[in-house]
Amino acid sequence: MAGIPVHSAVPSITDPQAPIWHPSPNFGPRRDGLKPSLIVLHYTAMNGAQEALDRLCDPVHEVSAHYLIGGDGTLWQMVREEDRAWHAGAGEWHGQNDINSRSIGIELDNTGKHPFSDLQMHQLEQLLRQVMRRWAIRPNGVIGHSDMAPGRKFDPGPRFDWLRLERNALAAPRGCGGSQQNASQARFRTLAQAAGFSADIDDETLLSAVRLRYRPWGAGPLQQADFEPLITQT
Numbered sequence: 487m488a489g490i491p492v493h494s495a496v497p498s499i500t501d502p503q504a505p506i507w508h509p510s511p512n513f514g515p516r517r518d519g520l521k522p523s524l525i526v527l528h529y530t531a532m533n534g535a536q537e538a539l540d541r542l543c544d545p546v547h548e549v550s551a552h553y554l555i556g557g558d559g560t561l562w563q564m565v566r567e568e569d570r571a572w573h574a575g576a577g578e579w580h581g582q583n584d585i586n587s588r589s590i591g592i593e594l595d596n597t598g599k600h601p602f603s604d605l606q607m608h609q610l611e612q613l614l615r616q617v618m619r620r621w622a623i624r625p626n627g628v629i630g631h632s633d634m635a636p637g638r639k640f641d642p643g644p645r646f647d648w649l650r651l652e653r654n655a656l657a658a659p660r661g662c663g664g665s666q667q668n669a670s671q672a673r674f675r676t677l678a679q680a681a682g683f684s685a686d687i688d689d690e691t692l693l694s695a696v697r698l699r700y701r702p703w704g705a706g707p708l709q710q711a712d713f714e715p716l717i718t719q720t
Contacts, residue, residue, distance in 0.1 A: 505553065505563035510543040512550035512572050513565040516587045522567065522621045524589035525614065525628045526574050529641040535560065535595040542593065548572060551591035553613060559605035561613065567620065577635035581684045585634050590617050598643035607650060614656045625651075626658035629682065636687050636695030644702030660700055663717020669710055677716035 528551065530538035535556035542550050542564055551573040554562045565571040573591030582588060592613065596602055614628065628651065631639040651657035671689050678696050687695070693712065697704040700715035 505561040508539060508543060508562045508564055510550040510564035510571075511545045512542070512548055513569045514572075516568070516570045517584060518587065520584070520587040522588065522590045522617075523623060523627055524579065524585065525617060525623060526585065526589045526591050526631055526634065527610075527628070527642045527646070528573060528591065528593045528631045529596040529598045529643055529646075530554070530593050531598050531641065532595075533597075535562075538593060538595060539564075551593040553591070554593045554595065555606050555609050555613070556595045557603050557606050559603070559609040561609055567617070574631065575635060575638070577638065578685050579629060579634040580682045590621070590623075594642060594646075596642070596645070598641060598645065601645050602642075602647065607647060611651070611654060611656060614651070618656070624658075625655050626682075628657045630699060632695055632698050633682065634685070636683065636685055637691040640698065644698060648699060660715035661717040663714050669708070669713060671708060674708055674713060674716075677713065681716050 532538045532541065535554060539554055539562060541547055542554060550565055550571045552563060552565045552567055552571050554564065556562075567590055570586050571591045572586060573593070574585035574589060577583070577585055579585060592610065594602060594606060594610065596606075617623065618625075618628075630646070630648075631641045632643075648657055652659045674696075675689070675692060678692055681696075683692060683695060689708075693708055696712060696716065701711060704712060
């Protein structure tokens with residue numbers, strides 16, 4: 487691998503812990519000199535890792551990701567980290583768009599309707615630590631596809647264990663704010679935007695996106711509990 491920059495992270499063929507290199511033709515250069523500052527998590531919503539791998543490497547579909555993690559913990563890499571994979575699509579986070587140029591995309595073999603296995607989550611945690619260290623990405627840079635494309639995307643879905651990542655400093659810790667005297671929709675939108683949910687969406691879609699990340703069991707109109715994960719104690 488001589489001559490390839492360290493950040494490209496093309497897997498070694500001698501390291502037993504390295505990902506299986508399965509290159510996808512669906513990538514390009516990162517735009518405007520951008521480097522990864524985000525990691526976007528997805529579920530595949532397909533019938534198994536092999537089907538997802540085939541789709542992510544098929545030029546007809548024009549989609550890809552940097553990594554895919556199977557339900558048994560198998561790890562594949564399809565695009566070098568220095569390159570722009572086509573995984574995020576339209577959306578924004580903290581007012582920034584072109585998420586593909588700003589991020590590393592990780593696909594998880596899951597339909598969105600069943601729990602993520604411990605083997606898969608352990609592999610994800612190991613990978614996140616490595617990618618975050620290589621690119622100096624902070625925990626608040628680890629987001630779901632639904633966070634940056636609310637209403638359009640719903641992955642990694644309601645069964646994903648965000649609390650597990652938070653406990654291991656691999657995602658931003660949620661707030662534990664007390665009761666809000668001003669529990670208005672306007673106040674909720676202000677707090678959500680400060681947390682990163684900056685897309686131009688209606689109130690119902692915004693509430694659904696925040697709940698999907700923090701309390702996917704939530705239902706009905708805006709409640710006091712919807713504010714709490716967005717409020718940090720000072």
